[in-house]
Amino acid sequence: MAFLPDKSALVAERDSGDIKRVQGNQVSDVGTVPGVDPSSEGGLLGLAVDPQYPRRPYVYAYYSSSDDNRIARLTFSGNRISNPSVILDGIPQAAIHNGGRLRFGPDGFLYAGTGDGGDRPTSQDDDSLGGKILRITTDGKAAPGNPGNKPWFSKGHRNVQGLAFDGTQLYSAEFGQNTWDELNSITAGANYGWPGAEGISRLDGMVDPLAQWRTNEASPSGIAFAQGHIFMASLRGERLWAIPVAGGKRTGEPVAFFTGQYGRLRTVEVAPDGSLWLTTSNTDGRGDAQNDDDRILRVTITR
Numbered sequence: 001m002a003f004l005p006d007k008s009a010l011v012a013e014r015d016s017g018d019i020k021r022v023q024g025n026q027v028s029d030v031g032t033v034p035g036v037d038p039s040s041e042g043g044l045l046g047l048a049v050d051p052q053y054p055r056r057p058y059v060y061a062y063y064s065s066s067d068d069n070r071i072a073r074l075t076f077s078g079n080r081i082s083n084p085s086v087i088l089d090g091i092p093q094a095a096i097h098n099g100g101r102l103r104f105g106p107d108g109f110l111y112a113g114t115g116d117g118g119d120r121p122t123s124q125d126d127d128s129l130g131g132k133i134l135r136i137t138t139d140g141k142a143a144p145g146n147p148g149n150k151p152w153f154s155k156g157h158r159n160v161q162g163l164a165f166d167g168t169q170l171y172s173a174e175f176g177q178n179t180w181d182e183l184n185s186i187t188a189g190a191n192y193g194w195p196g197a198e199g200i201s202r203l204d205g206m207v208d209p210l211a212q213w214r215t216n217e218a219s220p221s222g223i224a225f226a227q228g229h230i231f232m233a234s235l236r237g238e239r240l241w242a243i244p245v246a247g248g249k250r251t252g253e254p255v256a257f258f259t260g261q262y263g264r265l266r267t268v269e270v271a272p273d274g275s276l277w278l279t280t281s282n283t284d285g286r287g288d289a290q291n292d293d294d295r296i297l298r299v300t301i302t303r
Contacts, residue, residue, distance in 0.1 A: 001279060001296075002047040002059070002102075007272040010059065010076075011279070011296065014043035017063065019081060022296065031081035033074070037066045042093060045069075045100025049076075050138065051108060058138070060087075062100045062112055069093045069100070071112060071140065087140030088151065092117030092130035096159075097175075101222065103163040105170065109135050109143040111153065113160025113172060120195035123156050131157045131194060133172060133186060147189040156192040156206065162223035164230060169248045171230050173220035174209075181218040182209035183230060185248035210250040211243055217256075222267035224276065227301055231276060233265035235286075240265055240278065240299075262297060263287045275300050 001011050008023040010030070017036030021028045036044045042064030050058040059076045061084075062069065069091035075083040091099075097115030105111055116123045116131035123131025132152035135143045142151045162173030170186040180199025184192055184207070193206035200208045213220075219236035228251075232241040239259040244252035258265075266281035275298050282293040 001267050001269045001277060002049045003269065003272060004049055005053060009269075009271070009277065010047055010049065012044045012047045012061070014038060014045065014284070017044045019044075019047070019059075019061075021079065028079060030076070030079055031074075033061050033063055033072065033081070034084055035065050036063045039064060040095040042069070042095065042098050045098060046102035046112070048102035048104055048110060051104045056138075060102055060110060060138075062102050064093050064098055065089075067093065069098050069114065069117075071102070071110075071136075073138065087138070088112075088129075088134075088136060090129055092119060092122055092128065094118045099157075099160050101161050101163045103165065105135070105165055106168055107143075109137060111135050111163055111170065113157070113163050115159035115175075116157075116194070123158065123194045124191075124196075126150060126152075126155070131155065131159075133157065133160055133163070133170075145188065153188055154186050154190050154192060156190075156194050156197075158194040158198075161221045162232060164223045164225045166225045166230075166245065171210075171223060171225070171245065171248075173223045173232050175219060176212075176215055178215065180209075180212040181215055181220050183211045183220070183223070183232065183243055183250075184209050185245075187248075210245065210248075211254055213237070213241075213254075221265070221281075222269070222279075224268045224270045226270045226274070226276065227303070231268050233268045233278060235264040235266065235281060238263055238265065240268065240276075262295070263290075263293065271298070 046062035070089035094117040099114035122128040135153035159175040263282040
């Protein structure tokens with residue numbers, strides 16, 4: 001999900017490759033991203049709107065093809081997407097661990113969370129795009145200042161599905177294997193440990209997470225920052241976590257909301273009016289789908 005300057009939202013559908021536009025209570029089809037190849041965890045996985053939209057009328061999509069995961073730039077004008085152009089390919093793709101979250105940073109560069117594609121060593125391989133957080137230009141080149149002039153910004157990740165900024169500070173949410181899911185504070189060139197570490201390990205040269213959860217309490221996907229908290233949508237955990245943070249540090253204990261009420265939560269975004277929009281993910285074969293699934297929920301933040 002990504003918001004446009006007019007406060008409407010673009011919403012991706014993973015399996016169909018379709019993009020919808022939500023304006024008030026109206027939903028319209030704006031097109032289908034070509035070449036999307038859905039699998040168990042693959043498909044159309046991420047969206048971002050160019051920060052200079054509409055002067056630069058572009059939307060960016062992260063998706064699985066038949067060969068790899070890739071990022072494309074599409075023109076969005078007249079309520080239609082068109083002119084798809086792949087700006088980065090070669091991201092490891094498999095039935096599992098495809099990552100896919102996109103987020104523009106305050107520096108104007110595009111950040112992307114990737115997974116190891118089920119091949120653990122890729123996370124530590126500096127020449128692989130797998131198991132990394134990428135930082136690229138809008139043309140798909142390595143952004144200036146990246147470690148070793150590579151496209152990646154940090155490494156040692158298993159499956160990054162959430163990215164959020166508080167000012168210049170980047171946070172990420174990451175799926176663990178069997179024991180610990182993570183919320184991480186990201187710095188350039190840092191190594192977050194996978195596959196040698198899962199959760200807090202205190203291994204030399206590895207950065208420990210700010211917070212960790214048992215996988216049945218989280219399995220985190222999208223995250224967003226608002227009012228001094230990272231809000232983290234949880235799939236298997238079926239809840240929304242609120243984690244107080246400041247300056248890349250955790251400042252209090254996480255609190256859970258909506259536990260078990262709406263099923264699996266996939267994405268959370270801060271809307272222009274300050275509310276949170278949440279998407280459910282109950283019709284993906286892993287959830288307990290109800291007649292009105294899947295849904296976009298709108299919730300307000302109160303103190």
